[in-house]
Amino acid sequence: MNTSVMEQEEAAAGGEADSQPTYSIERPVYDEAFIRSQLLHRRENSTTLRQRLAHRFRCSSKKAKAAVFSFLPILTWLPNYPVKQYMFSDVVSGLSTGVVQLPQGLAYAMLAAVPPVYGLYSSFYPVLLYTFFGTSRHISIGTFAVISLMIGSIVVREAPDSMFYVLSANGTNASAVLDVEARDARRVQVAVVLTTLVGIIQFSFGLLRFGFVAIYLTEPLVRGFTTAAAVHVVVSQLKYLLGVKTQRFSGPLSVIYSFKAVLFDITSTNVSTVILGLTCMVFLYVVKDLNERFKKKLPIPIPGEIIVVIVSTGISYGMFLSDVYNVDVVGKIPTGLLPPVAPEFSLLPNLVTDSFAIAIVGFSMGISLAKTFALKHGYSVDGNQELIALGLCNFISSFFQTFAITCSMSRSLVQESTGGKTQIAGLLASLVVLLVVVAVGFVFQPLPQTALAAIIMVNLLGMFKQFRDIPALWRTSKIELAIWLVAFVASVLLGLDYGLLVAIAFAILTVIYRTQSPKSAILGHVPGTGLYCDVDEYEEAAEYEGIKIFHSNSSIYFANSDLYVNTLKEKTGVDPEALQAARKTQKKLTEKANGDRNPSLNMCGKNKQQEVTHEVVSYDDVVEQQRNGQLGAGRRASHSEEAVFLEPPLTGVHSIILDWTPATFIDSVGAKAIKQVIKEYAALDIQVVLAGCSRSLLSELDSLQFFSGVVTPATAFPTVHDAVLRCRRSNPRTSAAPTDGPLPQIHL
């Protein structure tokens, strides 16, 4: 790809050599009044709103067909499926993926705190359904660690161990015993109804075209969040790896409680379990490394996970690990599928907020992966249809006792790298799982839980690499680093649900912060270019005498208008209040000197506005007299005396140009503040003009009735340079020395 662009640039460079293009503009100075009256005419819109609406909601067979095709994407690709070309790679990819689905399904069920077989169900139904509704050809739908963990923490919260202790009379002494079956049944109910809700939410969001909600999950947020999820997962799996029996915690600070519980019980570690678990981990890690290293040489990746499952099941079965060495095993796996059952909707009320979190995280994981693959392979995925597809997968499957799914990164990479071409690969993977469920599920009953914990942990090791983001973000963007850290810390400490909420709120606040704490500068002209730059930063930028150009890179609205005005006064060095006060004092001195000719003016604050006007008028008189060459020959002595007193505090600035090039919107508070400032400066005979307003900003100003009174369209200019030229010409004090072209004064 680089080649083409580099060639283009060479061509461009070549072009420059023979004829260097010139930026050449010669035109009168425009202001907004001229632009409106002479230059620009609004195009009449031929289509009315009604026509547009009618067009939008018109029904036609073509539209209906498109809607059906968009809802059932399988109709578009299956009829054209090139069997000869694609079938073989799809079969290979499907089988490979299925072989990964199986152990992941079993393992992630443990994360979701439900019996392993439900992980198998979840690896079958949704995967099958996605074939019909999905638009991505390469993602592998199914169980996913982060989502499973989120489900798990909710399930444990709603059905904690403590709810299921029953009194059992064992011979003589009665003791409280955990009723595991009742607990698991309840947990499955919770997970299933949660999944139904997630499905409904995703489906409705898809229908409402709410695919955009995923945008709030910005990349640093997602990476911080998933790193936190990895921490949660590792902590939650420690007990399985060590064979320690501790309670499972949920809610804020659960990570710390869980970790403490395992530490306190570390003495009861089962040595066989640890050895087996660590062996599995090392093996999986090596396989992962090999797969990575010999990616190109291996036709399909080594299925490390299924090997671990099969071998450890074999060992467990052969050596009676469960009975002799007391190693925890998966236990009962019923054969066959369950008939559909309506979810237990009475559990709904407590789960609504949680399911929103799961729905959004699930979707955003799915869509980001789908987009990556689509980009790589040159097709497009439809975000809203993906939401609908995920929603339907979750909703329908939940009637068959599954828990919420999305796509998993590791599995999708397997599916894609083994040559998967279409959704057929996913379909075949689901059939592999089905086969196991209906035929040989019972085989995995002796599978040690520690092997599954090893699978989960090794899968998540990659996420810890995301800690490397921290130094990288430190260099590129502190704000994004803050988002990462907030997402991570909040999600680790508060749990994934609240953590996500906090992180999203924080990410939104950073945007506010960015718009609200703008960088501001005084601009100067780079001579002869028409370009204006920060005078503090660039040597070439030079200010014009008497003109201050104030630039602030933000829009002006309620949360920053005060700041804008204050910075303006500070940066330009012209503070109307101070000047006004100085004027007042001098005025009083003048009056005292002249005797109290007009004592009423002094009496009461209410008359102050007239006072100011009076002052300005008299000052203007003086100026006019100066212009007419009558300096010193004022109508009354007091007038010229006032003028002498007034001159010094005016600081030599006659015009302030507000560069609104970066402003994209303004609200009534902002408009009022600016108008107020313009009036304040006008009272001091300093004109304030606007430059570089975009057309949309101008129409907002119009609807806010900004252009009225002292502020007219003639005080707005399309570019800073227009404003500068006009200000230099229009001000009487500089008109004494007219020069053509820019003649900048070097700024000290």
Add this chain to the structure above:
Amino acid sequence: MNTSVMEQEEAAAGGEADSQPTYSIERPVYDEAFIRSQLLHRRENSTTLRQRLAHRFRCSSKKAKAAVFSFLPILTWLPNYPVKQYMFSDVVSGLSTGVVQLPQGLAYAMLAAVPPVYGLYSSFYPVLLYTFFGTSRHISIGTFAVISLMIGSIVVREAPDSMFYVLSANGTNASAVLDVEARDARRVQVAVVLTTLVGIIQFSFGLLRFGFVAIYLTEPLVRGFTTAAAVHVVVSQLKYLLGVKTQRFSGPLSVIYSFKAVLFDITSTNVSTVILGLTCMVFLYVVKDLNERFKKKLPIPIPGEIIVVIVSTGISYGMFLSDVYNVDVVGKIPTGLLPPVAPEFSLLPNLVTDSFAIAIVGFSMGISLAKTFALKHGYSVDGNQELIALGLCNFISSFFQTFAITCSMSRSLVQESTGGKTQIAGLLASLVVLLVVVAVGFVFQPLPQTALAAIIMVNLLGMFKQFRDIPALWRTSKIELAIWLVAFVASVLLGLDYGLLVAIAFAILTVIYRTQSPKSAILGHVPGTGLYCDVDEYEEAAEYEGIKIFHSNSSIYFANSDLYVNTLKEKTGVDPEALQAARKTQKKLTEKANGDRNPSLNMCGKNKQQEVTHEVVSYDDVVEQQRNGQLGAGRRASHSEEAVFLEPPLTGVHSIILDWTPATFIDSVGAKAIKQVIKEYAALDIQVVLAGCSRSLLSELDSLQFFSGVVTPATAFPTVHDAVLRCRRSNPRTSAAPTDGPLPQIHL
């Protein structure tokens, strides 16, 4: 003031007539690479961070003095107090204000759900203290309806009637009787500790220079909120006006409950109470109207409220209203002040969030009024010192059993319009209240509550006029109307505290909405001007052939980068995915036609990138051949065949210019998205360049490592016109017809 500006403009117009300034620039086309290497040089900053810090934290006697003066503003103005000039007006104003403080203190205590005398305390201590710490010369500190109501609702929530029923054995039958004294004592405790907390919060915010928090209370929000407060106040006073005895409600929906309770009990209305109350209201309303109408003729406004208080007290006393007609009266008013008592801090934990709301509302009311007066009278108020002053007033006074205060609009207007010049007026007003408390407080014991309710309600009638904002905002800004309505509805239904929170959250979200849903357009050149406008909106704007200028008025960050990219593809009409797909199909057709010479390319998606490069290279070959006049004499027949197939989907666009003039910041997600798009288009031989980036945006792009690979500083231009000129020159397909100056093609 208008005069001066108009004269200036005439002068400007006159200046135009003799020499119309000309916008004239002739220079080479600049790109960022040239600017960096040749044009601009960064100024070396002579002051290091350390020096600046040292400068900032250096101690000097001057600084210390300034700090003391800023903390105790009385030191600056009292020594220079011009007794002769100011004393008389301050005394008049102080007495007038004191006469208003008195009835308002009594009345607002009812709103705060504490006995009336505490309203008098609250009208004395803080007002006295503000004289020392305050910077505003005209605002009248004291009880304020909205704050009192907020306190009242919290007090009632924390000490509801239901807590104070005691069993009393009246002769034979025992019944539950409300222990009013215990209840009121408790309520005072709650109000006082709340006030302490409000004081601490305001004081700390002031020290931390957090005065800016008030900016989030944008004007539409405050107006919607205060209108809601007026609704609350009227509903809460109905029962006093009617003499109906109902419970006082608090929390969400309390307005509806209160209103319902009064309606259900309307039959028990006390006719004497209603008649007295309505008479007072009519009288007050007429007085208010007269004051307004004869503002200029009256030396001081008619003190309607104190007249109502005195007359109704007299009538009540003379006619034994309380005993004979069963009219509720104020009751016991102890004479004298209370000794200082430490607040009951054990009540704190429940009040923290509430006190934040009160602290912020109180401050923002105060500062907005103070700023208005300061602007009118040409002095400045210091937001942070105002926070400190209010905080100290509340904190210290709370030890003397007051409830939270701020300034009241109606009273401040009295103080200012009767000629108040300095804080001395406030001081005198507080002494008036003190006199009543220590000497004649008991006189007001027969004052009917309905008279106080009338005072409160008439004072708040003005706030209902704010409903007129709705049509006004509808015309100017729908978003601000939404803020108004949300603030109003949320505050009415959820109560003032939650309502305020919801309103602030909503106001923040509108900013997000504005930055996130930008207006976008394709720009065209207004010939000969160097200005670029929306081609759909302005007749004069014309596009150059093969160049699309895409403008979107927002920054590019995580929440809108997707939208930006999609809109870009849609508006320019150049969709790389569609083109890529079309290419693929055609390529396949070509390959089929050529026989399967290279079947491996077809095999696997992984090779796709090479495929694309291959295509582009071969296409470039063709272009080069065209340039060399060798069209059709390609090295191989297949090449020219491909070119023929590839030409149509390229849509004739060779350059896309992204106008980033309005962009103020970019984050890593945005930068990645843009870079991705540039690469996608580069693969299709369409160059994408950036125009109008501000210097700060460029440095953000630099730190995000944006300029690497295909994106170089040579693809960024300071203005759109530079970019257009370069794109027209550099593209080989248009270089066949080189013309000087802009030669726009009319856009169809």
